[in-house]
Amino acid sequence: MTTAHVVVKPGDEAGAPGEFRQRLLDGMAATIRERGFHDSTVADIVRHARTSRRTFYEHFAGKQDCFIALLREVNATLRRQIAAAVDPRAPWDIQVRQAIEAWIAESQRDLPLTLSWIRELPSLGEGGRQLQREWIDAFIVLIQDLASTPELEAVGIAPPSRQVAVMLIGGLRELIATTVEDGGDIADITEVAVDATRALLGS
Numbered sequence: 001m002t003t004a005h006v007v008v009k010p011g012d013e014a015g016a017p018g019e020f021r022q023r024l025l026d027g028m029a030a031t032i033r034e035r036g037f038h039d040s041t042v043a044d045i046v047r048h049a050r051t052s053r054r055t056f057y058e059h060f061a062g063k064q065d066c067f068i069a070l071l072r073e074v075n076a077t078l079r080r081q082i083a084a085a086v087d088p089r090a091p092w093d094i095q096v097r098q099a100i101e102a103w104i105a106e107s108q109r110d111l112p113l114t115l116s117w118i119r120e121l122p123s124l125g126e127g128g129r130q131l132q133r134e135w136i137d138a139f140i141v142l143i144q145d146l147a148s149t150p151e152l153e154a155v156g157i158a159p160p161s162r163q164v165a166v167m168l169i170g171g172l173r174e175l176i177a178t179t180v181e182d183g184g185d186i187a188d189i190t191e192v193a194v195d196a197t198r199a200l201l202g203s
Contacts, residue, residue, distance in 0.1 A: 023049040118177040140165040
């Protein structure tokens with residue numbers, strides 16, 4: 001996420017609550033890039049956010065609560081970017097490419113955060129599981145909406161079932177994660193992801 005930062009001294013409470021919340025989310029993101037989620041502390045977050053621990057606890061119950069809020073915002077941004085990238089009037093195979101390229105580009109923009117979301121979310125217990133289901137459900141709706149166009153209907157392609165959508169989501173997410181972990185460039189998976197998605201939708 002790219003937002004403007006207002007520099008204040010720790011403990012300076014001037015500013016709107018929404019501004020402080022966003023600065024704390026940005027501070028959480030900066031801490032993950034620096035140390036990873038599990039090694040991060042509230043002190044790290046407020047240092048990056050340039051605010052106080054008191055302000056932090058006015059907005060979040062703890063580090064995990066802040067992390068989940070950050071991931072929720074990142075996921076919403078990802079869905080918006082994908083939806084905005086797809087031209088519903090384009091041929092269906094071009095629409096698939098537009099969606100995949102947008103997903104990869106947004107994931108590539110902040111690799112530490114992308115990998116943290118994929119690998120560290122399962123360790124967050126019930127809060128993490130709830131966010132995981134929320135994310136999957138939202139992406140299923142997105143995929144089905146994107147597939148509900150006259151161009152796809154004209155070539156006999158219907159919106160995918162929930163099961164097929166889950167396969168698409170999980171497969172691409174894991175492919176991104178393993179590529180990052182192996183030190184690869186996730187832009188290199190574009191063609192594989194596009195071909196696999198076309199095959200699943202076309203079948």
